[in-house]
Amino acid sequence: MSVHDENGLREQIATLGESLFSRGLTMGSSGNISVRLDDGGWLMTPTNACLGRLDPARISRLDGQGRLLSGDRPTKESFLHMAMYEERPRSGAIVHLHSTHSVAVSCLPQIDPCDCIPPLTAYYVMRVGKLPLVPYHLPGDPALGDAVRGLAGQHSAVLLANHGPVVAGKTLEAAVYATEELEETARLFLLLRGENPRCLTPEQVAELEARFPRD
Numbered sequence: 001m002s003v004h005d006e007n008g009l010r011e012q013i014a015t016l017g018e019s020l021f022s023r024g025l026t027m028g029s030s031g032n033i034s035v036r037l038d039d040g041g042w043l044m045t046p047t048n049a050c051l052g053r054l055d056p057a058r059i060s061r062l063d064g065q066g067r068l069l070s071g072d073r074p075t076k077e078s079f080l081h082m083a084m085y086e087e088r089p090r091s092g093a094i095v096h097l098h099s100t101h102s103v104a105v106s107c108l109p110q111i112d113p114c115d116c117i118p119p120l121t122a123y124y125v126m127r128v129g130k131l132p133l134v135p136y137h138l139p140g141d142p143a144l145g146d147a148v149r150g151l152a153g154q155h156s157a158v159l160l161a162n163h164g165p166v167v168a169g170k171t172l173e174a175a176v177y178a179t180e181e182l183e184e185t186a187r188l189f190l191l192l193r194g195e196n197p198r199c200l201t202p203e204q205v206a207e208l209e210a211r212f213p214r215d
């Protein structure tokens with residue numbers, strides 16, 4: 001990958017981070033973003049950085065073993081991102097946010113841990129699919145990587161209990177779109193609680209999965 005391409009990805013991380021932050025999809029210095037590079041390394045947002053005010057030049061550059069090559073110290077969830085990439089060789093980017101409605105769902109006692117949000121809309125199935133719950137861990141706990149490793153092969157998105165979503169996509173744009181769709185569907189799910197909404201049937205879900213594979 002040329003320096004020119006890498007710089008373009010740095011700019012894209014900062015631009016999309018600002019877009020997510022300015023729309024209230026993550027607050028303060030919460031959330032992190034990573035992109036896989038052609039040489040097997042990664043660009044990751046630095047720890048304690050506000051996604052709304054990222055400096056492209058200070059984004060952490062890691063090698064394939066997760067060692068910091070340049071930039072600020074990476075997100076404390078770097079091992080979580082790396083575990084997800086390991087299981088998803090076709091994923092090129094990962095987004096983790098503290099988006100309010102998704103976090104709210106992650107705190108509910110009675111959600112199905114194998115599938116936290118039912119298939120309410122076609123677009124949700126196309127962008128997110130089945131969303132498993134990862135049991136609560138301290139943010140930055142290396143055990144989170146192992147917990148996610150067991151799920152990420154089958155799922156492009158997981159929901160960390162009492163914490164928030166982690167979403168992979170083929171490109172950074174795809175991961176951001178999927179995270180936005182997850183947040184909007186979490187909002188719908190909360191709006192419809194108690195209404196016994198009509199969900200898509202297993203046949204309708206299977207048709208969508210076949211016609212619109214994610215990555």
Ligand SMILES: O=C(O)[C@@H](O)C(=O)COP(=O)(O)O
Binds near residue numbers: 074077
């Ligand atoms: O919730 C946390 O502490 C992290 O998962 C997070 O969202 C922000 O951590 P850093 O990326 O290390 O700033």
Ligand SMILES: [Zn+2]
Binds near residue numbers: 096
């Ligand atoms: Zn977090």
